[in-house]
Amino acid sequence: MHVRAAIESAHPARLAVDVEVAPVAVVLGGGVASPVPPARFMPDLGRAADRVWFAAQLFHAGKVERIVLSGGVDSRLGSLSEAESMRIFIRDLGVPDAAIHLESTSINTRQNAVHVAHLLNDWGVDRLLLVTSALHMPRAKRQFEAQGLIVFPAATDHEAVDTVWWDIRRLLPDADSLDGSGRAIKEWIGLWVGK
Structure with missing residues (x-):
């Protein structure tokens, strides 16, 4: 929890009304898996699906006019791209469809930034709201800024929210804490190697 809190603290939770205005919000994949008929007809909303919900809130609050959904196909998760699954x-x-744009070829954060930067350049846009998890935000923001973009973080999916710091159960190992620590370590390594 402490490792995640250290990373997430740079991008605290905010309400949509408190977020900056920008021409576009870019939502990074990682929270919505593809439908896989006949076993699953709808996208599967994972733990990071809050980012899609938050992007919709930003749109409805008038913070953005367009939303770019970014994420390619992960064959482990189905046949649709993450962007297409998020669109559903x-x-x-x-x-509305008119406000939704897809970047469905990227398979990592660096590619998200490169491919979205090309799209935004075609539109003459250099500012964006970046919507991803607070844990992922430092690495993602760095990748988008490396493309010459002005990035306003719109972090969501905050995990380090435990308000009870002393509880005997915290001394026992649990799978969620181990998983969260693993994802935090992935983000630290990603910042270090630049992916």
């Missing part, structure tokens, strides 16, 4: 969800949240 964000449509259900009331965002």
Whole structure:
């Protein structure tokens, strides 16, 4: 928990009304898996699906006019790209098709930044709200800024929210804490190697 809190503290939770205005919000994949008929007809909303919900809130709050959903195909998660799977969800949240744009070829954060930067350059846009998990935000923000973009973080999926610091159960190992520590270590390494 402490490792995640250290990373997430740079990008605290904010309400959509408190976020900056920008021409576009970019939502990074990682929270919505593809439908896999006949076993699953709808996208599977994972622990990081909050980022799609938050992007819809930003749109409805008038903070952005367009939303770019970024993420390619992960064959372990289905046949649709993450961007296409997120589009199904964000449509259900009331965002119209005209405001939704897909970047569906990237398979990592660096590629998200490169491919989205090309799209934004075509639109003449250099500012964006970056919507991803607070844990992932430092690494993602660095990648997008490396493309010459002005990035306003719109972090979500905050994990380090435990308000009870002393509880005997915290002394026992649990799978969620181990998983969270593993993801935090991945982000530290990603910052170090630049991916």
